[in-house]
Amino acid sequence: MKKFDVVFIGSGHANWHAAVELQRAGKKVAIVEKDLIAGTCTNYGCNAKILLDGAADLIHQANAYEGFGIKGNLQIDWKELMAYKKATINPIHLLLEQQFKAVGIEIFNGTARFLDAHSISVGENRISATDFIIGTGQKPNRLPVEGNEFLHDSRDFLDLSELPKHMTFIGAGIVSLEFAMLVKTAGAEVTVIEFAAGALRGFNQKYVDSLLQQMEKMGIKIHFNEAVQKIQQNETNGLSVVTASGLEVKTNYIVDATGRIPNIDELDLKAAGVEFNRGGIIVDNHLQTNISHIYASGDVIDKKIPRLTPTATFESNYLAKLLLGETSEAIEYPAIASVVFTLPRIAQVGISELEIKEKEDQYLIKTIPYGSRLRFQTKNEPEAEATLIFDQDSYLVGASVYGDEAPELINFLAIIIGQKLTQSELNKQIFAFPSQTIGLLSMLTPYLRKFK
Numbered sequence: 001m002k003k004f005d006v007v008f009i010g011s012g013h014a015n016w017h018a019a020v021e022l023q024r025a026g027k028k029v030a031i032v033e034k035d036l037i038a039g040t041c042t043n044y045g046c047n048a049k050i051l052l053d054g055a056a057d058l059i060h061q062a063n064a065y066e067g068f069g070i071k072g073n074l075q076i077d078w079k080e081l082m083a084y085k086k087a088t089i090n091p092i093h094l095l096l097e098q099q100f101k102a103v104g105i106e107i108f109n110g111t112a113r114f115l116d117a118h119s120i121s122v123g124e125n126r127i128s129a130t131d132f133i134i135g136t137g138q139k140p141n142r143l144p145v146e147g148n149e150f151l152h153d154s155r156d157f158l159d160l161s162e163l164p165k166h167m168t169f170i171g172a173g174i175v176s177l178e179f180a181m182l183v184k185t186a187g188a189e190v191t192v193i194e195f196a197a198g199a200l201r202g203f204n205q206k207y208v209d210s211l212l213q214q215m216e217k218m219g220i221k222i223h224f225n226e227a228v229q230k231i232q233q234n235e236t237n238g239l240s241v242v243t244a245s246g247l248e249v250k251t252n253y254i255v256d257a258t259g260r261i262p263n264i265d266e267l268d269l270k271a272a273g274v275e276f277n278r279g280g281i282i283v284d285n286h287l288q289t290n291i292s293h294i295y296a297s298g299d300v301i302d303k304k305i306p307r308l309t310p311t312a313t314f315e316s317n318y319l320a321k322l323l324l325g326e327t328s329e330a331i332e333y334p335a336i337a338s339v340v341f342t343l344p345r346i347a348q349v350g351i352s353e354l355e356i357k358e359k360e361d362q363y364l365i366k367t368i369p370y371g372s373r374l375r376f377q378t379k380n381e382p383e384a385e386a387t388l389i390f391d392q393d394s395y396l397v398g399a400s401v402y403g404d405e406a407p408e409l410i411n412f413l414a415i416i417i418g419q420k421l422t423q424s425e426l427n428k429q430i431f432a433f434p435s436q437t438i439g440l441l442s443m444l445t446p447y448l449r450k451f452k
């Protein structure tokens with residue numbers, strides 16, 4: 001039996017930040033990983049997605065100048081772009097593995113399974129630890145329908161060497177809409193089929209509506225209120241998606257993007273006595289499971305907050321402090337910024353309009369049409385807009401943004417919310433000009449509290 005102070009199961013952002021910090025602080029640490037080191041975001045998620053999106057975003061921004069000074073069509077060469085993606089993304093896990101080993105972390109390649117509350121097996125290895133941290137993330141849902149062997153997931157999509165003629169995305173969530181706009185820009189025909197009546201629940205629906213209009217303008221077909229019933233091969237060797245209402249979509253490639261489910265089935269949590277439900281592993285406000293020396297971090301936790309890389313990293317950093325005795329406080333999340341990387345982007349942070357629906361009189365909601373007012377510096381994006389929510393003390397408490405620079409703007413707004421910044425504090429700073437940040441700031445400050 002090999003013995004460690006802390007064993008991390010999974011090597012994604014939920015775990016590796018804490019693993020490195022604890023090992024550096026003198027603890028004996030091991031990581032168990034059944035796939036590539038560094039998890040979904042690094043190998044099969046955010047990084048690959050944003051690299052491919054970069055090319056589509058460039059075309060999207062150039063298109064905004066059609067008739068305003070730019071002529072000619074840019075085109076995506078999917079094969080070349082994918083080769084660039086592979087060359088850039090594929091080595092990252094090796095670099096991180098080297099770094100983890102260099103600090104002294106022992107890595108076990110294989111699937112971790114609890115033998116009891118104090119030990120796990122990884123292949124032939126038996127490993128015990130004082131503390132365990134489970135950060136096994138999520139995996140794509142697979143629709144239980146006839147012909148589901150023809151479905152692909154986000155991981156397959158991000159490795160697609162040839163662009164199919166027609167692609168269908170099932171679900172109108174984040175994964176679907178980001179990918180749909182990317183491949184439409186790259187030249188594929190695209191259909192989205194969604195079970196519910198709307199898309200991107202939880203995001204500002206005014207901006208979601210604008211985005212759906214933009215998608216339709218691009219030629220993406222979107223069907224709501226459709227339950228996929230079966231997938232079948234058709235006469236022309238293509239595929240058909242058939243829904244309960246009788247809709248048939250002929251297509252060449254189908255992505256099942258109907259959500260993600262916690263990676264817990266291989267862990268044998270029952271052997272350790274760890275409680276879980278369909279949403280994931282149940283933890284308290286110290287990320288501790290019902291078994292006091294077993295913690296969970298990242299996407300695998302049953303939680304209401306967004307499952308994102310920065311939330312997983314935040315939890316990992318918190319757990320490092322907790323296990324080093326540097327804090328005994330409960331985890332306290334700041335306002336969490338999240339972005340849908342569509343074209344344009346939709347971003348959100350803090351309190352949303354949906355959350356204050358019944359008590360709008362207690363807040364001030366301001367719409368800032370910065371795209372039309374600052375047309376000279378928003379790269380001809382007149383529809384770009386921010387919605388800001390102020391509380392009764394005039395502090396900014398929530399924001400959503402629709403526009404190409406939404407990821408940068410939302411980060412800036414997150415700081416104003418998180419630090420409860422006032423006009424006088426912001427006025428002490430000198431920001432770069434012209435910039436969208438300073439443009440938005442000039443329209444925001446009149447509503448913001450003057451002094452603490």
Ligand SMILES: Cc1cc2nc3c(=O)[nH]c(=O)nc-3n(C[C@H](O)[C@H](O)[C@H](O)COP(=O)(O)OP(=O)(O)OC[C@H]3O[C@@H](n4cnc5c(N)ncnc54)[C@H](O)[C@@H]3O)c2cc1C
Binds near residue numbers: 032035041046111298
């Ligand atoms: C297509 C896509 C795009 C995304 N884009 C963004 C984005 O733009 N921004 C953002 O913030 N988030 C994004 N996300 C979400 C982000 O990837 C996750 O929130 C993040 O990776 C969670 O980290 P984690 O460490 O909890 O889980 P993961 O990164 O999934 O890591 C879990 C690891 O555990 C391993 N594992 C599982 N079971 C076992 C076992 N029994 N034994 C050993 N190892 C095991 C897995 O192989 C995996 O490597 C995206 C996700 C997807 C799928």
Ligand SMILES: NC(=O)c1ccc[n+]([C@@H]2O[C@H](COP(=O)([O-])OP(=O)(O)OC[C@H]3O[C@@H](n4cnc5c(N)ncnc54)[C@H](O)[C@@H]3O)[C@@H](O)[C@H]2O)c1
Binds near residue numbers: 193199227257259307
């Ligand atoms: N930019 C980002 O931050 C980013 C990007 C990609 C993924 N992610 C993460 O990945 C996860 C989201 O993944 P997702 O987009 O697959 O899930 P999602 O939950 O966002 O969307 C799934 C969609 O599928 C629909 N659906 C469910 N069952 C269906 C059915 N039978 N037929 C048709 N539609 C159906 C749902 O109504 C929903 O609209 C989240 O954890 C998210 O945080 C984040």
